[in-house]
Amino acid sequence: xxxxxxxxxxxxxxxxxxxxxxxxxxxxxxxxxxxxxxxxxxxxxxxxxxxxxxxxxxxxxxxxxxxxxxxxxxxxxxxxxxxxxxxxxxxxxxxxxxxxxxxxxxxxxxxxxxxxxxxxxxxxxxxxxxxxxxxxxxxxxxxxxxxxxxxxxxxxxxxxxxxxxxxxxxxxxxxxxxxxxxxxxxxxxxxxxxxxxxxxxxxxxxxxxxxxxxxxxxxxxxxxxxxxxxxxxxxxxxxxxxxxxxxxxxxxxxxxxxxxxxxxxxxxxxxxxxxxxxxxxxxxxxxxxxxxx
Amino acid sequence: xxxxxxxxxxxxxxxxxxxxxxxxxxxxxxxxxxxxxxxxxxxxxxxxxxxxxxxxxxxxxxxxxxxxxxxxxxxxxxxxxxxxxxxxxxxxxxxxxxxxxxxxxxxxxxxxxxxxxxxxxxxxxxxxxxxxxxxxxxxxxxxxxxxxxxxxxxxxxxxxxxxxxxxxxxxxxxxxxxxxxxxxxxxxxxxxxxxxxxxxxxxxxxxxxxxxxxxxxxxxxxxxxxxxxxxxxxxxxxxxxxxxxxxxxxxxxxxxxxxxxxxxxxxxxxxxxxxxxxxx
Numbered sequence: 373x374x375x376x377x378x379x380x381x382x383x384x385x386x387x388x389x390x391x392x393x394x395x396x397x398x399x400x401x402x403x404x405x406x407x408x409x410x411x412x413x414x415x416x417x418x419x420x421x422x423x424x425x426x427x428x429x430x431x432x433x434x435x436x437x438x439x440x441x442x443x444x445x446x447x448x449x450x451x452x453x454x455x456x457x458x459x460x461x462x463x464x465x466x467x468x469x470x471x472x473x474x475x476x477x478x479x480x481x482x483x484x485x486x487x488x489x490x491x492x493x494x495x496x497x498x499x500x501x502x503x504x505x506x507x508x509x510x511x512x513x514x515x516x517x518x519x520x521x522x523x524x525x526x527x528x529x530x531x532x533x534x535x536x537x538x539x540x541x542x543x544x545x546x547x548x549x550x551x552x553x554x555x556x557x558x559x560x561x562x563x564x565x566x567x568x569x570x571x572x573x574x575x576x577x578x579x580x581x582x583x584x585x586x587x588x589x590x591x592x593x594x595x596x597x598x599x600x601x602x603x604x605x606x607x608x609x610x611x612x613x614x615x616x617x618x619x620x621x622x623x624x625x626x627x628x629x630x631x632x633x634x635x636x637x638x639x640x641x642x643x644x645x646x647x648x649x650x651x652x653x654x655x656x657x658x659x660x661x662x663x664x665x
Numbered sequence: 666x667x668x669x670x671x672x673x674x675x676x677x678x679x680x681x682x683x684x685x686x687x688x689x690x691x692x693x694x695x696x697x698x699x700x701x702x703x704x705x706x707x708x709x710x711x712x713x714x715x716x717x718x719x720x721x722x723x724x725x726x727x728x729x730x731x732x733x734x735x736x737x738x739x740x741x742x743x744x745x746x747x748x749x750x751x752x753x754x755x756x757x758x759x760x761x762x763x764x765x766x767x768x769x770x771x772x773x774x775x776x777x778x779x780x781x782x783x784x785x786x787x788x789x790x791x792x793x794x795x796x797x798x799x800x801x802x803x804x805x806x807x808x809x810x811x812x813x814x815x816x817x818x819x820x821x822x823x824x825x826x827x828x829x830x831x832x833x834x835x836x837x838x839x840x841x842x843x844x845x846x847x848x849x850x851x852x853x854x855x856x857x858x859x860x861x862x863x864x865x866x867x868x869x870x871x872x873x874x875x876x877x878x879x880x881x882x883x884x885x886x887x888x889x890x891x892x893x894x895x896x897x898x899x900x901x902x903x904x905x906x907x908x909x910x911x912x913x914x915x916x917x918x919x920x921x922x923x924x925x926x927x928x929x930x931x932x933x934x935x936x937x938x939x940x941x942x943x944x945x
Binding site: 376380381384386387388389390392394395397398400401403405406409414416463466467468473477478479480481483484485486487488489490491492494495496498499503504505506509519538541542545546547549594595597598600601602605612619622623626627632633638639642643646647650 | 675676678679682683685686687689690692693696699705707708709726741751754755757758759761762763764765767770771774775777778781783784785786787789790791792794797807808811812813818823843849868871872873874875879888893894907909912913916917920923924927931934935939940941
C-alpha cells in the first residue's frame, strides 16, 4: 500500500499548504514587517526611515493620547468583560433546563451577536439620545431622569458597556453547553446533603465550567481590548476623548495622521499587552482547570 | 402552585430581557415605516401610523443601495467559497495525516486567533498599496481563500477526526486518490458542518466594517456597512438630522439578509458556537 508514514507527511503538507501560504504571507510576514516598521518613520508613501526605538520612547515618554487611549481601553475592558460574562452566565443558568421555551429564548438572546455590526450600533445611538431617545423616555416613565448617555463625559463609557451587553449571546451559549454537560446526579447528591442553590452553583457548576469560563474570559478580553467599530459609530471617541479607544488611536495614527511607523509601534504594544494578559489569566486558572477530556 | 409561580416569573424575566435584546431590530423596522412627523415627536412611539414607505423610497432612489448590496454579496460569496474549499483541505490534513511538527503547526494555527488585526493591518495595507490592490475586493477575499479562519478549520477538524477511518481505508484499497476520498466520500457526508462554516463566514463578511473601510475608497466599491455609515454622516449634517427614517430603513435592509439566514438556520449557528467553545 502506498499509504506509508512518509506519504502521510507529504499529504499532510500538501493539504495544509493553503494555510501555510496564508500564514507566511498574511500573518507572519506582516508581523515581522510591522515590527520593522515600528522602528521607522514611515508616511505610507516614501521609503521607511530607520529611527531605532524613537517611536517607542516618544510613545512612553511624551504621548498623552497614548496614555489616555490605553486607560480608556483598560477602563472599557475592565467593566465590559465582567458585566457581559455575568449576564451571559445568568442567562445560561436561566436557560439550563431543557424545554421548548428555553430553546426559543436561546434563539432570541443569541440573535444580536449574529447581527452585531454598524446597523445595530447606529440604532443604539438613536435609542440612547439624551432628549427624545426611547431609553430615556422609558426611564422618565419610571420617574428617572436619564443622562445624556453618549454626550456626557461621565456616562459615555457606561453607555458603550451597556450596549455591549446585548452581544453576550455567544458567551451565553458556550456557558450553556458547559452547564448541560454536568451530570444531574451531582445536583441530586448535593440536594440530599442539604446544599442550597447558591452553594450548588459555587461548589458544582462553576468549578466544572472553569475551562469554558477561562475561554470566554480570554476571548472577551482580547475582543474588548480591540474594540473599534462600536465606539467609532456611537461616540466617535468623544466626548472629550473619554471613549477614544486604543484601537482608534492606532487607526488614526496610521490612516489619518499618516504615521504608519508610529502606528505599528502602538499596535505591537497592544499585541504584547494582550499576550501578557492572556498568559497571566491562563496560568492563574491552570491549577483549577481540569483536563479530563 | 409554587412551581407555576416560578414558571411565570421565569417567563417574565426572560421576556423582558428578550424584548431588550430585540429592541434595536424592532426599532429599525417600526421607525423605517414612519413619517417624519411621527419620528420627531415626543414621546416616541413604537407603532407606525400611518405606515409609509417613504424612507425606503429615499434609500433606493437617492443612494447607491443596490451597488452596495451587490458589492457586499460578491465579497460574501467569494469568501464563502474560498473558505469552504481551503479550510476543508486544511482541516482534513490536520485531522487525518500524521507528520512531524503537526501539533506545532496546529498550535500555531490556533494562536493566530490571538493576533490583533491592528498589528497586521498596517503592513498589509502598505503591501496592498504596492501591489495596487487597494480599492479592489482582493484584500477582503484573499485571506479566506488561504484558510485564514482558524475557527472554521477548528470546527471542521473536530468533525473530520470522527469520520470512520475504515471507510477511507476501504476506498484507498479500491485505488481512490486522497483528494477523491475527501471530496467524493468525506465532504458529501459533512454537509451539515460545512453549512455551519458557510453561514458563519457569510455573517462575518456581511457585518465587517473594518476591512472594507480601510481597503475600499470609491463609493462605487462600498459595502452595505460602509454605505450605511456614509448615508448616516451625509444626513446628520442637515436640519432634518432628527429624521432617522432613511438611516433606519437602510440599517434594516442591510441586516435583513442576516435576519433571514438566522431565522431559517438558527440551529446551525448555535451548533457552531457550542462546538467551538467546548473544546477551547
